[in-house]
Amino acid sequence: MERFGEGYLEERKLVKRWSGPVPALVSLVLTLGIFYLTWWIFQDPRGIMRMYTPYVGYMYCRWWLIMMIWMVYIFNFWPFKRKWLETTHPLVKGAILTTISVVILVALIKGFFEGLLGNYGLAYFNPEQLEKLPGVTSFFAIEYSALAVLMFAAIASWLSPAWVVAFEEAPWQKLKQPAKGFSILMLTFFLSTIVYFVTMHPHMGILYHPWQYFTSIAPPYWEQFADTVSGNFHVSWIMCCTVVVWLVETIWERYPFNLIKNDWARRFACFFGIIGIALAMHFFLYFAQELTWGEAIRGTRRAFAPDWRWLHVGEMAIFFLVPALFVTFYCDNWPKKYSMPVNVLLRTVVTLVGAIALYIVYYKTSHMFLGTQKGFSHPQQFPMIPMIWLVNIWLVHHWFMDNWPAWKMVPKTVEEIEADHVAHKAAIEDVRWTPRFGVGLGAGVAMGVIFYFVTVWALPSVYAAVNIIPGK
Amino acid sequence: MSDNMKRRDFLKGAATGVGVGLLGAMGLYSYSPMREGYFPETERKMTDIGTCRSVKVTNISETSWFENGVLMGDIKGAGGLLVNQYDYNWPPFGNGKGLGKGSYDEGIAKIKHLLPNRLEEAWDIIEANSVHPENAGGYAALVEVEEMDGNKRKFLLDVGWSYKWCDECFKREGIDKMLENKEIEALFFSHEHFDHFWGLPVALKYDPEITIYIPEGFYPEGLQYIKDCGHTGKLITVKSGLNKVIPGMASYVFAIPIICRVYGEQSLYFNVADKGLVSVTGCCHQGIIRFAETAYNEIKYENDKCHGIYGGLHISPFDDWDPKYDDLVISLGDYGFERIGCNHCTGVLCAKKFIAAGYPVVEGTAKFRSKDKAYLGNGDTITFG
Numbered sequence: 001m002e003r004f005g006e007g008y009l010e011e012r013k014l015v016k017r018w019s020g021p022v023p024a025l026v027s028l029v030l031t032l033g034i035f036y037l038t039w040w041i042f043q044d045p046r047g048i049m050r051m052y053t054p055y056v057g058y059m060y061c062r063w064w065l066i067m068m069i070w071m072v073y074i075f076n077f078w079p080f081k082r083k084w085l086e087t088t089h090p091l092v093k094g095a096i097l098t099t100i101s102v103v104i105l106v107a108l109i110k111g112f113f114e115g116l117l118g119n120y121g122l123a124y125f126n127p128e129q130l131e132k133l134p135g136v137t138s139f140f141a142i143e144y145s146a147l148a149v150l151m152f153a154a155i156a157s158w159l160s161p162a163w164v165v166a167f168e169e170a171p172w173q174k175l176k177q178p179a180k181g182f183s184i185l186m187l188t189f190f191l192s193t194i195v196y197f198v199t200m201h202p203h204m205g206i207l208y209h210p211w212q213y214f215t216s217i218a219p220p221y222w223e224q225f226a227d228t229v230s231g232n233f234h235v236s237w238i239m240c241c242t243v244v245v246w247l248v249e250t251i252w253e254r255y256p257f258n259l260i261k262n263d264w265a266r267r268f269a270c271f272f273g274i275i276g277i278a279l280a281m282h283f284f285l286y287f288a289q290e291l292t293w294g295e296a297i298r299g300t301r302r303a304f305a306p307d308w309r310w311l312h313v314g315e316m317a318i319f320f321l322v323p324a325l326f327v328t329f330y331c332d333n334w335p336k337k338y339s340m341p342v343n344v345l346l347r348t349v350v351t352l353v354g355a356i357a358l359y360i361v362y363y364k365t366s367h368m369f370l371g372t373q374k375g376f377s378h379p380q381q382f383p384m385i386p387m388i389w390l391v392n393i394w395l396v397h398h399w400f401m402d403n404w405p406a407w408k409m410v411p412k413t414v415e416e417i418e419a420d421h422v423a424h425k426a427a428i429e430d431v432r433w434t435p436r437f438g439v440g441l442g443a444g445v446a447m448g449v450i451f452y453f454v455t456v457w458a459l460p461s462v463y464a465a466v467n468i469i470p471g472k
Numbered sequence: 473m474s475d476n477m478k479r480r481d482f483l484k485g486a487a488t489g490v491g492v493g494l495l496g497a498m499g500l501y502s503y504s505p506m507r508e509g510y511f512p513e514t515e516r517k518m519t520d521i522g523t524c525r526s527v528k529v530t531n532i533s534e535t536s537w538f539e540n541g542v543l544m545g546d547i548k549g550a551g552g553l554l555v556n557q558y559d560y561n562w563p564p565f566g567n568g569k570g571l572g573k574g575s576y577d578e579g580i581a582k583i584k585h586l587l588p589n590r591l592e593e594a595w596d597i598i599e600a601n602s603v604h605p606e607n608a609g610g611y612a613a614l615v616e617v618e619e620m621d622g623n624k625r626k627f628l629l630d631v632g633w634s635y636k637w638c639d640e641c642f643k644r645e646g647i648d649k650m651l652e653n654k655e656i657e658a659l660f661f662s663h664e665h666f667d668h669f670w671g672l673p674v675a676l677k678y679d680p681e682i683t684i685y686i687p688e689g690f691y692p693e694g695l696q697y698i699k700d701c702g703h704t705g706k707l708i709t710v711k712s713g714l715n716k717v718i719p720g721m722a723s724y725v726f727a728i729p730i731i732c733r734v735y736g737e738q739s740l741y742f743n744v745a746d747k748g749l750v751s752v753t754g755c756c757h758q759g760i761i762r763f764a765e766t767a768y769n770e771i772k773y774e775n776d777k778c779h780g781i782y783g784g785l786h787i788s789p790f791d792d793w794d795p796k797y798d799d800l801v802i803s804l805g806d807y808g809f810e811r812i813g814c815n816h817c818t819g820v821l822c823a824k825k826f827i828a829a830g831y832p833v834v835e836g837t838a839k840f841r842s843k844d845k846a847y848l849g850n851g852d853t854i855t856f857g
Contacts, residue, residue, distance in 0.1 A: 046559070050551030050572075135821070139544035139552075140792040206795050209821055219798075229802075230795040256488055280499030287502035295511055299803025301759030301786075302728060307796040339480060341487035348491070371554060375729030379553075431484055440482035444489020451490070452497035456510060 004177050005077025008085055009399065011417055014332075014407040023406030024330040027397065030406075035386075035393050036369075043389065044371040052371065053139075054382045055146035061388050062153035063109060066160060067101040068395045073164045074188075075181035086411050090404035097400040113149045124148050124204050133208075144207060151200040151231070156192040158241040163188050165249045166271035170263070199238070203231025227298050230307035232314075236286070239314030239384070240278035243321045248274055250328035251347035255340050258428050285313040291456065292463040302377035312376065316359065318387045323354025325391060329398040340427045362386075363468050375469060518772040523745045524720025525618040526857030529752060529782045532612040533632050533641040533850050534815035535841050536667030540790050542607045546571060557666050557732035558693050563634060564594065564670060566602025574603075576693040580700050588673035588680060588702045591635045598635070608634035609841070610671045611784065611816050614647060614656075615752060617721055618857070620745065625718060626650060628659040628682075629740065629783075630754050632671035639674050644840070644851065651678035658683040660723060662754020663730060663737040664694045673701045681705040687725040688712055689736025710738055714770050720744070724766060726758040739783075741767055744857035747810075748777030755784045755817050761800060764807050780811040780856040782848070788819030801825045811856060813848040820844045 016023045040047040043057045051057035071077065077085055077097075085093070118126020125148055130141035163169065163184050172183040205216025206229060212218065219229050226233035248254055248270065257273055260266035289309050290296065296306040303309075327333060327347055335346055362383055367374040372381055402409035412420070431437075501507060537543045547553055550560045550572030558565055558576040565579025582601060586594040599605045610632020617625050628647070632638035642648045650656050659675055659682050662668055675682065683706045684698065690709070698707060712727040717740075725738045737757045742750040749767050756763060764778055787797050801822065813834045814823050823846035827833050834854055835845045842849025 045551045045554035046556070047551075050555070052554060053548075053552035054554075135540075135791045137541050137544040137790060137792075139548040140790060142548070143792075203795055206798060207793050209793065209825070220795075228796065229798050232796075256491075276499065277495055280495045280502075283503035284498035287507055290507070291510060294514075297761055297765055299759075299800040299806075300761035300765065301757070301796075301800075302762070304762055304765075305759070305796060305799070307799060339484045339487075341484045345487040345490060373554060373729040373731075373733060374735060375727075378729040379731070381729065431488075434481045436478045436481035437485035440485025440487075441489040441492070442485075443482075444486035444491075445493035445496070446489075447486065448490040448493020448495070449497045450493075452494050452501070 003082040005072075005075075005080060005082060005085055006177065008077060008082065009072070010420070011412050012086075012402065013410045013412045013416065014403055015410055017406055017408060023403070024326075026406045027330050027403060028326070031390070031393050031397055034397075035390050038393065039370065039386065039389060043385065046371045052382075052385060053143060053146075054385060055143045055150060058382055058385045059109065059146040059150040059153065060105065061385050061392065062150050062157060063105050064101060064392050065388055065395070066153055066157050067105045067108075068392065068399060069157065069160050070104075070181075070185065071097065071101060072395075072399045073161055074184045076177055078177035078181060086409070090401040090409070094396055094401035094404075098396050109149060113152070114145070118145065122148075122204075124207070144204075148200070148204055151203075151235070152192060152196050154235060154238050154242065155195045155199070156188065158238055158245060159188045159191050159195070160184075161245050161249065162241070162271060162274060165245055165254065166257075166274060167267045168263075170267055195238075199234035200231050203229075203234075226310065227296065227306040228310065230310070232307045232310040236310040236313040236317075237275075237278055237282040240281040240285075240317045241275060243317045244274045244278045244281065246321055247324050247348075247351070248277075251324045251333065251351055252344050253333075253340060253427075255344050256431075259431055281317055282313055285316045286310065287456070288316075288459060289313075291459045302379075305377075308377050315383045318384050319355040319359045319362070320351055321391060322358055322387055324351045325394055326354070327351060329394055329403070339430055341431060360466060360468050514769055516768065517770050519714060519770055520772050521714075521716050521722040521741065521743055522719030523620060523743045523774065524718075524857070525620055525622070525745055526855060527618070527742045527744060527750050527752070528616040528853060528855045529813070530614040530616070530645055530853045531815065531836075531848055531850055532614055532645050532647060533610050533638065533840075534784070534847065535609040535843075535850060536611050536633060536816060537607050537609050538841060539607055542604055544790055546603055546607075553731040555732065557664075557734065560732075561603045562666060563598045563602035563605040563608050566598055566600075566605070568601040571603050576696070580697065584700050587700060588676035591639060591673055591677060594673070595635045605634070608637065609667065610634055610638045610641070611668050611754060612638065612641065612647075612671070613752070613783070614645065614650075615740065617718065617742065619719060626656045628656050628675065629752065630662055630668040631659065631675045633667040633669075635671060635674055638671040639677075641840075641850065642674060642678070648678050651675060651682065654679060656682065658685060658717075660685045660738060660740065661687065662739065663687060663757065664690050664734045665730065665732065665755065668754050669694065670697075672698065672703075676701050676703055679705075683708065685710050685723065685738065687736040687738035689725075689727065689734075691733070691735070712736070722771070724763075724770070726762075726766075728758055730755075730757045739763060741771060741773075742856070743771070743773045744779060746774060747857050748775045748779035749773040750780045750782070750856040751778075753781070753783035753785065755786045755789075757786050759800070760785045761803060761807070778807050778809050780813070780854075781809055782813040782854055782856075784816030785814050785818040785822070787817070787822040789817035791819055791821055793821065797822060798825075801829055804831060805829065811854065813852075813854040815842070815847040815849060818847070820846055823847055 042049050043052040045052055114126045123129035127141040127145040130136050172180045202216045202220040205212040206218050222233050223229050257266055257270035260269055293303055296309050297304045298306055335343055366372050559574050561571055561574030565574055565576055567574055567578035582597050583594040611630050612632045613629045615627045615629055680702050681704050685708045688709055688711050710725050712725045714722055714724050716722045720743050722741045723738050727736055729735055740752040744750050751763055811834055836847050836849035836852040838845045838849050840850035
């Protein structure tokens with residue numbers, strides 16, 4: 001029977017061409033080089049296409065991420081055959097798959113959002129419709145439209161992978177491609193539409209003067225709770241969801257949800273667990289800003305404005321994604337030698353340290369080479385764009401190009417695949433309830449709570465000592 | 473069960489528990505009212521900057537550019553709001569290579585020999601080499617402070633952009649004569665933006681020795697431009713924070729990034745006897761609420777009251793809108809300002825929203841190319857005290 005790309009990522013063996021950390025370092029240097037070259041061509045305000053306006057560049061960047069998720073996670077590389085994936089040179093494969101992802105991307109944005117929705121449904125998806133309003137300049141018409149389109153992307157980039165990671169493709173997991181892919185695509189797109197209408201549509205509705213009371217809820221229902229009418233409140237938790245999905249899928253190996261034996265209980269626990277963890281990040285990262293910069297003041301601008309603080313929560317969250325993916329893609333999800341919970345904890349610590357280091361380095365230096373501006377809170381300072389752009393480069397490299405050239409792809413044998421399944425099952429079964437596990441769990445909870453309050457206590461002085469941007 | 477097994481089970485439980493405890497605390501505590509116990513009580517510094525009897529502001533020009541669509545078209549064409557302002561190829565640094573291909577060095581080389589005295593000749597060259605020179609206007613204001621003994625002192629806040637437009641405005645308001653007569657004792661730059669700073673030769677034509685105060689954060693091109701314009705007086709770089717100027721007047725520098733690759737903004741505070749705090753701004757990129765909050769935390773002022781505002785409040789300079797601006801419109805009423813004279817980058821739409829919200833906006837006359845009476849326009853004045 002003809003096989004497409006189902007199980008391709010799990011059933012490929014990436015063999016290092018050199019020993020030790022050399023392949024990871026070579027890949028890092030190579031991908032950073034590609035990142036910088038493409039950043040200059042497409043995004044950099046000093047470069048060629050200058051799409052970092054910022055919303056236009058962000059829109060394409062964000063949807064490109066989703067295109068790759070659709071192609072790999074939802075459609076399992078369909079219509080490409082397994083043999084083609086296994087035998088084609090990574091450079092050729094990378095070029096063809098990347099081109100396809102970009103073609104779908106442009107068709108979706110220009111055809112579906114601007115052409116269909118923007119002309120026949122919601123005017124704010126099409127800049128030309130917005131420009132018909134008195135006083136709206138072409139630049140801001142494009143920015144508003146890009147904002148709406150990219151907000152849809154933010155939601156879809158959480159829900160599309162979440163259905164695979166949390167719901168394990170159910171109830172269509174046994175369908176063949178492309179039926180499975182289309183089923184998941186339709187459902188996740190439908191859910192994204194609902195979430196969009198109850199989170200971002202009211203934000204777009206009050207962009208107009210007077211507020212569009214007849215078409216959107218104004219002022220938005222979250223005003224009192226979030227201390228702002230801005231939809232950035234939702235950007236924050238949705239970004240956290242996007243990041244947590246990938247933490248669960250990569251460095252956490254879906255732990256601890258994979259301990260739940262009942263299929264539907266596990267799926268629901270994982271889906272809503274991702275939201276729960278994301279909300280914890282959402283609230284804590286806001287609190288962290290209050291601790292370091294002081295309380296937000298409604299109505300002000302920049303770093304003290306609640307709307308920017310919520311946006312910055314999402315920006316901080318994205319810094320966690322980069323080291324987590326690096327650990328998984330280029331460090332073979334190191335470490336693996338301990339029990340699953342201990343491995344997960346150690347990887348989380350590594351990711352946390354990496355995220356903090358990346359955050360500091362980014363804000364200290366990015367304005368020197370990315371064409372962004374010095375400071376945290378500039379309206380056009382969007383670390384999400386370079387971070388997701390880098391993630392996109394890594395996805396092309398890891399998913400489409402099998403980490404070439406530092407790794408070589410070899411299909412696993414049937415025995416190797418079976419051994420993987422057995423080992424994975426054993427790792428899960430290794431974690432079971434015993435009295436000592438219960439004692440450890442209780443002690444761990446206490447340590448976690450203590451660690452939280454120590455962090456809260458130390459954060460203001462640690463932040464002041466680091467002094468990321470002198471003068472701030 | 474062996475000890476090793478027991479230890480492994482404990483570790484597995486502990487590793488899991490750390491995550492549960494940490495995430496649980498993050499989720500339940502971080503946005504709860506209990507967290508407010510961690511916020512330090514803000515101790516007001518109550519720095520005494522003295523008092524003055526009154527402050528009068530004359531709007532020399534608030535029309536920094538004349539057509540939003542043209543300016544935003546340039547910005548869009550050149551690559552957006554993050555492009556270095558010296559690269560747009562706007563006047564006076566036109567090099568003839570077109571939009572987005574400018575540079576300070578190439579632009580200034582064409583006109584440096586004519587600065588600051590032969591500005592008409594310089595402008596002819598600029599018009600031939602720059603993108604949309606006809607759209608350039610500028611922001612500048614004359615600030616007259618009446619001291620408690622009745623003595624009046626004059627300061628300039630910014631000098632606009634177009635040499636041609638600014639010279640016309642200076643003559644209209646008599647600024648040229650005041651500079652020639654050394655009646656104006658200093659020029660404060662709010663920030664390095666083109667529309668506030670690039671008209672510098674017009675001021676130096678009449679008084680090249682004038683003392684200039686710039687906020688910390690000017691880029692090398694900006695510092696070089698001050699020299700290339702022929703400035704021979706004292707140049708003072710003001711550090712971030714509060715800086716007393718004369719009794720009743722202080723400037724405050726905010727270390728903030730601004731569009732078109734600019735950093736730092738300086739605004740002015742006045743303590744007007746029996747009235748309260750008056751804030752005068754160039755663009756107020758820091759935000760009027762932060763400006764008022766900073767005053768509350770730093771300065772002692774009459775009646776502990778915010779009395780007035782003048783200037784660009786940088787809310788919707790291109791008549792763009794964002795829900796966060798609604799946060800400002802909703803919140804501004806909490807600060808109790810009694811006189812609001814806004815223009816320039818405030819945005820006409822925002823000024824109208826202020827009026828609709830019942831705020832005490834002092835309306836203007838819409839003369840000399842100012843577009844709407846909701847703004848305190850070109851040639852209009854406002855007095856506090």
